[in-house]
Amino acid sequence: MRRRRVRRWRGAWAWACVLALHACGDDGPERWSVSSPDGALTIEVVEDQGALAYRVLDDGIEVVALSPLGLETDAGPLGARVVGEATRIVEESYAMPHGKRRERAVRGNELVLELAGAVPGALVLRAHDDGVAFRYRLEGEGEVRVKGEATGFDLPAGEPAWLLPYDEGALFAGSYEATWVHGESGDAGRGRGWAFPALFALDGESRWVMITESDLDGAYAGTRLDETPVVEGGRTRYGIRFPSPIEGGRVGEVEPRSARPFATPWRVLLIGDRAEVVESTLVEDLARPTELEDTDWIRPGRAAWSWPTQLTGDVAQQRAYLAFAERVGWEHVLVDANWTDWEDAEAVVPAFVAEAAEAGVSVWLWYNSGGEHNGISEAPRDRMSDPEVRRAEMARIAGWGVAGIKVDFFQSDKQDRVQQYLAILEDAGEAQLMVNLHGCTAPRGWARTHPYLMTMEAIRGAEFYLFPSGPRAEDHVRYVFTRNVIGAMDYTPVILEPALEKNDLGWAHQLALAVLFESGVQHFAGRADGSEEEGFAALFAAYPFVERFFAEVPAAWDETVLLAGHPETHAVLARRRGEVWWVAGVTVEARELELELGRLGEGPFEVTRIEEGATADALVESSEEALDRLSVSLPARGGFVATLR
Template structure:
């Protein structure tokens, strides 16, 4: 409904546009697949409301899913206020769902960091009462059909949607953000500049859950890149001190030690996290100078606030005002900084969605890569703005510091998020914490070491301290030195959400296969390797669970196309197999 104009009831069919073929083809500097290609069909069905105004429903159908959006044509520059959106998805009442509740507004929320409910019935009560966040995974009762509901190509004028808390008759509808998000700043209802359209409402479809993992439909439906030159956009591995030592960003000597470790490992970057503006034992320029000498790029943390949050970590007050933001980005470019991590957005209202777009636009102008934390869900922006390297929007490894329930729940969550959250865009989980933080992990060491392959992110922030990685065997350190942060292809040959997963990713001629067990029982994996081997075979290096949870076992052997990988996953265990001709 727009400014009292009803586009829900009493619509009259006007005409059809199309159908026409759609061919989508593009390359990205990072993601699950460097070269994406999809072909489908497009059409639009145009209706008139009771007063003769037209609305088109644009439709797209592809082998891996379908999508629709609303288009409103009007004299250019006309504005209309969206009062309500009535879109809904009616699911079979005997379907099963994997979904997570939207956060209640608070100091650090919403941030898409609640736990996923595992294989629950349609109509399950929402524990927060704030609705269910995208994406929502479902399967039919017979297990033969799988789907993932989400949205794509969210523009700067719209809100970030979610689904209603209840589902009468299996019907989940679009729901606006909560009024209290962003400390109550910003309007709930967007004001749209016409002609215009809604985000795409889409469902990725497949006959197995792995087919959803392999899809790039969210990016396919999003606007093409607005960044003409991308040679400066470089995915990579990141040394990061905050997880192992939260005060460390305020200590130049500690940051220089992490620079040295990044250089030692051949990692591209170091991230200096919150409060780097109040350093002891030197300042940020000492860190930058040392990093230049070592050939390590520096990424800097920023608070997005602004009136929409009251988080005090510094620097803050530089992102919300456009002139101040552009001045800051110009300063960073002159300093030689490679990118920024911007945190604490706490809202899906239109004013904050616009802030994301403004940061991305200005960062592109200054050749700065971006990572969003405390943030919304990816909605295809990494295609439009390929310097968006990652986004958090996940209950990640930092929760070993904050959440006593996390060690018990993390293994299962780690085999749900590849089928849900990470399907729709890069995910900054900050993996491979090998040491015990405040709440000790229950995952095996092999499980943790598999996460950088299972989870896709254009920047891989390794969570632990240098000594934790230096203590590893030489061949495991060699794996961490070379594991890619961008992929030429991604496949998911086996897995079931909440139980286990096997992911296969290719970089050049080298395949990485990684698996996780999310349960408390051991699991045997037997996987034919023919799809991942050349005719002459390949040399394999296997990292697997050892005799105890904190032990690992490695081995080497040559595989030929008739071979299968046979590996035992310990409870909460994992493995990595690297194949190279």
């Protein structure tokens, strides 16, 4: 908590921090710097012998050592001679209809260095209390191709790291569904790079750094860290790399090309203790504000979903899921792939949507993103790639009353796929359709610009229990500290029997994921057709208090707090909706926890908790009063959920 105390004291010095920028000696290199409003974080740029480099300091301690900057284009390198500078204080506020925090206050300091050279442009730097960021701006006229990016991240070697191998296979390329690796900074990756985000623990795990990107637009490609960092003298330097040629069925160019002026995405470094990194909203804070004025049609909530346990089936099966959603009070039902194969689908689907509307439930429909960039046969396909076809399809289903679309199998981070993502979002906004992106890239702040982007997959989620093995307890813990930090995550929790049978993950562990994992629409993967043999209906019959939990658990949050945890051992989050705190935790090994509740407000709290009973498929509910701490005993692979009022 050291930084929080320092930041409150230093907050008044924002103007001083932003004005103390430029220094040079008679013989040394020129330097420019900008610091966070609290003065703790500084990003410094050095111009020396015709090249630019940067470093990052936290309370005067070097976190990122001097690292290269620059772009190479087919018109020459981006200028590296600083010929002008400008500063501004960033003060913004916005509200999100979903996410880890509803009300967002953005405070930061910005420095823009004007660059002269073969390709004129600018280096834009930001310092916020929870991290720093920078991006390149290319000025002038005419189209240029970016052939490479010199950006590096120089970190101590041999420090704990949590990294995601970029997917290589034809089916999952670009889908961010590999297993997170716990290794060390400097480890070489297999295949084609380390995907964003990448997490590092420095200085005896007192300082944490997450590297990712934000505000990617159609002028650039999605990037990642190079798989072979340079290791030398106790340091390691990661570089930036573009997508692989094989992505998207070899459709699309690897090197981005765009007409000037344009900007690259922000290179983002979240910096702080574990809680500050997990709670940060900087990835979305850096993205372009939305231009949407009417947001009343955006409806976060819970969804019944048949695919993981019963596939799509026929309309009778979907009616059973609809009835269950109505029973529990869930807001949505998702009709997944191949609904177009139903007999007389053009009449049956609108009638089903009308039935759902009468029950107060919204219907979502699945779409294949292909297009020539994927070879997946699931239908409907070829309706989301051509702009005219896509807009007509969206207008048609919006006319039926469909509330949202799930678009799947993008399989590439190349520029053409980025352009398709954003075109789908633009067109969906015009049609007032909410969006779930699947088989997709990781979040890059788009939910701020398009707040009807409710969730994105980019995770090895519950669907993998359809294969030989799904996520383990240690994967779930890591997700809290990695993937879900940067944006909504459509993990699709609570699949029930498959997770219990394959990985011994009991009911309490799975219930906890409904709170631990944030998604603007939370798709519950368990069987929800009313069967008395298995799935939710059987669980509710055995434990009626669990039905109450699923009727009440929110999908959008006002505030999020990390109470305890470590990426390798356990995770406990508290999320607030209105006046109620929802607390959830999971663990890898058995452990006793004493949770400090001071950050949640003044007690006493009325606590109702659900935890594991005598066996993994048993649950118990209890109530108590807690003043300032909560004691929790968890078995191996266990979990718990609690409400604090």
